[in-house]
Amino acid sequence: MASQSEEDYICPVCCDIFKTPVFLSCSHSVCKECLHQFWRTKGTQECPVCRRRSSKPDPPVNLVLKNLCESFLKERNEVRSSGSEEICSLHSEKLKLFCLEDKQPVCLVCINSQKHDNHKFRPIDEVVSSYKEEINTALQTLQRKLKHSETMKGEFEETVENIKSQADHTERQIKQQFETLHQFLRDEEEATITALREEEEQKKQMMKKRLEEINTHISALSQSIRDMEEMMNASDVCFLKKFPVSMERVQISSQPDPQTPSGALIHVPRYLGNLLFRVWKKMQDIVQNMSERRLVLLGRSGVGKSAAGNTILGQKEFRSEISVTAVTCECSSVHATVSDRSVTVVDTPGLFHTDMIQEDLMTEIMKSVDLSSPGPHAFLFVFPVNLRFTEHDQRILEQTEMMFGQEVLKYSIILFTHGDLLKGKSIEDLIKRNSRMRHLVQESGDRYHVFNNEDENNREQVTDLLEKIDTMIEKNRRGYYSNQMYEDAQRRREDTRRGRGEKTAPNRELLKYSIHRDHLHETLTQEKSRLRQIHIFTIRDHI
Incomplete structure (x- = not known):
């Protein structure tokens, strides 16, 4: 009212x-x-x-x-x-109660009105306390959602940047790969035209020589004709005197007429016959090589080479265990599909153990060459992150260059194993503090990677390694490392595949290559001496 x-x-x-x-x-x-x-x-x-x-x-x-x-x-x-x-608009009384049905504050007069008949009421302070708890719970939920949304926003923004970065990187790779194909076609065109010009020049020179010969023949015939015409006009006595000589000259001049030499024209089918198929076949080999990766693991025994190979392959193929003696005794290779590409990993024994017999060393080097022919895309030098680098370790890259040839370091990457021992520390800090490790990384073109072989499900570390190898290959502008040693190894494999190969011992073939036996023996002797000195110094340090 x-x-x-x-x-x-x-x-x-x-x-x-x-x-x-x-x-x-x-x-x-x-x-x-x-x-x-x-x-x-x-x-x-x-x-x-x-x-x-x-x-x-x-x-x-x-x-x-x-x-x-x-x-x-x-x-x-x-x-x-x-x-x-806080005053009731209907009765101008102070609002002290709360109607639970209408969810509105009311005054003492309202509770007797017909509008609130049979309604339940509670004091405002009781209802406010309960509602504030409810609102506070909802507020905390909203605050958590806001924080999560802001975090997701940051992730979305980062994803947008990553998408752009991925698109730019992929675009560069697309252009580089198409440029590789374009360059291949340009090289094939240039090589084919060069061969055509060489044949043209060769056959032009041949025909030029034939032209000179036939001009000489024509001059001789013309002179004989003039002489015989003069003899016919001479007196009978002179004619009879000159007749025997003239007939002899006629017989000499009556040799077979010159003919067009066989094969004088350009061999057109050699250049145009199946041209598209031949180029396509070579391009197919290039594309197959672009998607294939051959990796050679190098390092001392016990540094985790075989475990690193298993990590790359994503399966246990190489024998790997903790042992005081070398587990891998000879070279072996395993092929698998990794990240949608064909990957061949060649595991080697400790080629840098100077106690290894010279003949065995040469045999294993040659075997690794055969297993990775026509050439490896990357040499992975394996070192554990906790290794105490010695002078011998520092010279491993130099020894590898001596074993496998020059420019091998352009295709090398330092692969650190036991990454779990870093315990959150940066490998860059470790490299910076260790002068010998830093020198080793610099020798390999500042290319390095870290593996945690215990984390078998972390395939991202393998993908990152393959991307670094791709970047190295693009920088070198060459698919894989090769020299005369690898070319001869590939030729032997092809001959063996065709059934023409001779079974020759690898260590005999090795004498033809850049690893000279005497030089290698001298180097190994020097390394033994260095190791003995290092061993003596190490014992003194412990004492």
């Missing part, structure tokens, strides 16, 4: 504060809009309160009441805006 002061400003029709009140002849006031709506409904112009008929179709506005209503509304709005939202 509205307060008395408020009832004075309520329209009897809409039961709300007057809006443009009009004054009827019966002294009652009604909202102008409510009055016209009432008249349209009833069909007669009568007062909604007393039913007295109004003589005026458009009653005048009650300006006094209108001004009072506006003042009342203004005053009420000011009260509400000044912090009086």
Whole structure:
């Protein structure tokens, strides 16, 4: 029930504060809009309160009441805006209770109103405490979601950058690979045209020589004809005197006529016959080589070469175990598909053990060459991260260059094993602190990688290694490492495949290559001496 002061400003029709009140002849006031709506409904112009008929179709506005209503509304709005939202708008009483059904605060008068009949009420402070706990729980949930969303936003932004970086890197690789194919086609075109020009020059020289010969023959015939014509016009005695000589000259000049030599023309089928097929076949070999990777593992015994090979292959193929003696005694190779590409890993024994017999060393070197022919894409020098680098370790790359030929270091990568021993430390810091390790990395063109062979499911470390190998190959502008030693090994393999190969001992063939037996023996002797000195110094340090 509205307060008395408020009832004075309520329209009897809409039961709300007057809006443009009009004054009827019966002294009652009604909202102008409510009055016209009432008249349209009833069909007669009568007062909604007393039913007295109004003589005026458009009653005048009650300006006094209108001004009072506006003042009342203004005053009420000011009260509400000044912090009086705790006052009931209907009864102007303080809001102390909370209706559980309507979910609204009410005053003590409201609980007896018909609107809240049979409703349950609770003190506001009790409800506020319960609701604040609920809101606080929801707020914490929203804050966690906001934090997670911000984290995801950062990841999404990073992903966008990675997508762009991947796209740019992939685009460069696409261009480089197509450039490789374009260069191959240009080289094939140039080689074919060069061969054509060489044959052209050769056959032009041959025909030039034949032209000189036939010109000499024509000159001789012409001279014989002139001499015989003169003899025919001479006297009988002179004719008879010259006849025997003339007939002899005629017989000499009556040799077989020169003929066009066979094969004088350009052998066109040699260049155009199956040209597209031959080029396609060579291109197929290049594409196959681009997707294939041959890797040779090098290093001392016990550094984790075989375990690294198993990590690359993603399966246990090489024997690997903790042992005081060498586990790998001879070269072996395993082929597998890794990251959608064909990968061949060649595992080697400790080729840098100077106690190894010279003949056995040469045999294993030659065997690794045969297994990785036509040439390895990368030499992986394996060192554990916890190795105490000696002068001998530092000279391993130099020994490899002596064994396998020059420029081998352009195709080398240092592969550190036992990455789990870093325990969160950076390999860069370790390289920076160890001068011998730093020198070794610099010798290999600052190319290095870390393997954790214990983390077998981490294939990302293998993918990263293959990407570094791809980058090295692109920088070298050459598919794989090769020299005369590898070319001869490939030729032997092809001959063996065709059934023409001779079974020769690898160590005998090795004498033809860059590893000279005497030089190798001298180097091994020097290495033994160095190792003995290092061993003596190490014993002294321990003592």
